[in-house]
Amino acid sequence: MQRTSFARMQCSLARGLEVMGDWWTPLIVRDLFLGIEKFDELAEDLGISRNLLTRRLRTLIDNGIVEKRIYHRRPARYAYFLSEAGRDLVPAILALTAWGERWARPAEGSPLRFRHAVCGHEFEAEVCCSECRQTITADDVEALPGPGGAAKPGTMVIAVRLRERMIAEMLARTKTTKETENNEGEPT
Amino acid sequence: MQRTSFARMQCSLARGLEVMGDWWTPLIVRDLFLGIEKFDELAEDLGISRNLLTRRLRTLIDNGIVEKRIYHRRPARYAYFLSEAGRDLVPAILALTAWGERWARPAEGSPLRFRHAVCGHEFEAEVCCSECRQTITADDVEALPGPGGAAKPGTMVIAVRLRERMIAEMLARTKTTKETENNEGEPT
DNA sequence: TCAATCGGGTTCAATAAAGAAACCCATGCA
DNA sequence: TGCATGGGTTTCTTTATTGAACCCGATTGA
Numbered sequence: 001m002q003r004t005s006f007a008r009m010q011c012s013l014a015r016g017l018e019v020m021g022d023w024w025t026p027l028i029v030r031d032l033f034l035g036i037e038k039f040d041e042l043a044e045d046l047g048i049s050r051n052l053l054t055r056r057l058r059t060l061i062d063n064g065i066v067e068k069r070i071y072h073r074r075p076a077r078y079a080y081f082l083s084e085a086g087r088d089l090v091p092a093i094l095a096l097t098a099w100g101e102r103w104a105r106p107a108e109g110s111p112l113r114f115r116h117a118v119c120g121h122e123f124e125a126e127v128c129c130s131e132c133r134q135t136i137t138a139d140d141v142e143a144l145p146g147p148g149g150a151a152k153p154g155t156m157v158i159a160v161r162l163r164e165r166m167i168a169e170m171l172a173r174t175k176t177t178k179e180t181e182n183n184e185g186e187p188t
Numbered sequence: 189m190q191r192t193s194f195a196r197m198q199c200s201l202a203r204g205l206e207v208m209g210d211w212w213t214p215l216i217v218r219d220l221f222l223g224i225e226k227f228d229e230l231a232e233d234l235g236i237s238r239n240l241l242t243r244r245l246r247t248l249i250d251n252g253i254v255e256k257r258i259y260h261r262r263p264a265r266y267a268y269f270l271s272e273a274g275r276d277l278v279p280a281i282l283a284l285t286a287w288g289e290r291w292a293r294p295a296e297g298s299p300l301r302f303r304h305a306v307c308g309h310e311f312e313a314e315v316c317c318s319e320c321r322q323t324i325t326a327d328d329v330e331a332l333p334g335p336g337g338a339a340k341p342g343t344m345v346i347a348v349r350l351r352e353r354m355i356a357e358m359l360a361r362t363k364t365t366k367e368t369e370n371n372e373g374e375p376t
Numbered sequence: 377t378c379a380a381t382c383g384g385g386t387t388c389a390a391t392a393a394a395g396a397a398a399c400c401c402a403t404g405c406a
Numbered sequence: 407t408g409c410a411t412g413g414g415t416t417t418c419t420t421t422a423t424t425g426a427a428c429c430c431g432a433t434t435g436a
Contacts, residue, residue: 002392003211003423004235008348012288013218013281019292023191023394030201032251034331039413045345047192049395054414069293075402077412080327085291090326090335091315092287094289095280100200103252103273104207109335110272111198111289112350117328119320128316134241135279138270138278142304143222145250147297153270157233158222163318191394193419211423227384237424242385265383373416 010155015125016092019063024048028056029082032066033090034112055155065089094125196341204229204280207251212236214270217270222300223277225267253277282313294372 006014020026021115027046036042043053049093057080060066063087082089092116094116101110125160126135145162194202194209208214215234224230231241244270248254253274256266270277282302289312290297304311314323333350 006215008298010294011215012256012293012298012300013285014215015263015292015294016284016288017211019277021209021214022241023209024372026209027202027349028201028207031328031346033329035349036345040411041345043413045343049397050326050414051416052394072412075412078379079358087326089287089338090329091324092283094329095283095359096204097201099280100202102276104328106198106203106367108198110200111201111334111347112310113333113334115330116317116319116322116324117330117403118322119317121317121319122332123248123320124318125311125315125320126326127264127283129304129309130312130314131191131306131309132302132311132322133228133316134306136318137284138221138275139220141278141282142303142305144301144303144310146299150263155233156235157224157229158219158373159299161223228382231384237426238426239382239386240423260383260432263383283431 002139010159019060019065020089020092022056022059023054023061024052026096028053028060029065029086029089031094032080032082032086033093039080042080060086093123095127098125109110111128192342207248207253208280210244210247212240213248214284216241216248217253217274217277218281218285220268220274221268221281225269227266227268229322230268240333248274278312283315 006018010175020029024046028042028048036045039050039053039057042048043050046053048056057066057068061068063095064083066080067083068080071077071079098114111121114125128135134169143158143162145159145166194206197203208217210232216236217231219230219233224233227238227241227245230236231238234241236244245256247255249256252271254268255271256268259267261263272296301310302313316323331346331350333354334348
């Protein structure tokens with residue numbers, strides 16, 4: 001049984017997970033971000049078995065997240081580092097790390113802290129709205145149907161649901177609009 | 189071979205992944221966030237096999253991410269929903285979704301858009317600094333050794349590296365301080 | 377009255393992936 | 407000559423994932 005791929009799912013989260021969803025992969029990306037670049041150092045730092053590290057690095061390279069550069073010929077020795085797409089994953093990783101800090105911090109305290117070079121402060125990663133810059137919580141987020149809402153796995157039920165909800169809301173709005181037209185000036 | 193657990197790792201990311209690192213799990217959490225709450229709807233929306241969905245829901249409940257509520261007795265029927273810790277995962281999920289939008293958007297366009305109820309705009313999730321509110325990129329982040337930097341898998345090499353780097357920086361700073369003391373007023 | 381359907385699972389066999397440990401190989405170095 | 411180093415590959419065993427079939431109490435419809 002081959003594990004079902006998320007690659008064809010009609011969903012950006014699934015496509016992100018296709019790359020980052022594998023066991024170990026986010027930890028590898030984090031280590032590369034922190035400047036660990038040699039195979040043996042990665043294996044030692046994480047305690048991952050070497051054959052699995054080989055496989056993960058290969059798929060990360062295939063997916064355009066990691067690149068390798070030869071730093072010594074004969075025998076060939078490689079340094080691994082993040083591509084542009086890989087570096088763009090770092091903020092998302094920090095967001096999950098911040099969740100771990102809030103809900104599952106190790107008893108001894110966390111081994112890493114982060115400083116924002118721009119402002120100079122130690123910080124927590126927060127997820128914020130691109131429009132108003134305020135911190136986002138689940139309660140503030142409404143989902144809307146997008147342009148590509150097909151009936152494929154990944155959004156089978158959701159797409160239909162959202163469409164129904166939109167129609168219901170639009171009907172309700174039409175109704176209240178009519179009511180306001182009938183008795184004008186009255187606040188809704 | 190039992191898959192190595194991340195739970196004992198000295199690292200908040202690993203602890204986040206212990207909960208969210210399983211294949212399918214983030215998609216399940218997203219569906220619960222979007223209001224899908226019944227077993228069959230989850231199975232249909234995602235195309236996940238039913239026994240695996242059973243297992244995932246059980247471990248999510250064990251980890252305090254999901255709760256279930258009985259909505260019909262005899263036969264018992266359950267609705268699943270996110271706990272407080274589960275709802276707090278949503279921003280991190282949105283951050284990864286935003287990465288997928290940037291680097292792996294489906295050709296047909298994304299099936300979902302999100303509106304920030306607070307400001308009323310459609311938005312992209314951005315990861316920002318808790319101190320200065322600016323968007324964070326990998327280039328702006330410096331790692332510092334934290335209070336719990338032990339030599340355990342997950343931060344074996346990193347902890348040592350960071351400590352060395354810190355010491356080197358402090359030595360350099362001491363040196364320049366001495367130099368500045370010797371020829372005062374000269375810019376460094 | 378009988379059959380079909382629904383919601384929420386469990387069981388089963390087959391296949392894929394994770395894991396530890398051993399092995400390989402060209403070079404550098406003592 | 408012998409050992410260490412870096413970067414893997416091979417082999418073999420144990421788990422995980424998968425589709426498909428099955429189960430069970432209630433409800434609905436003919």
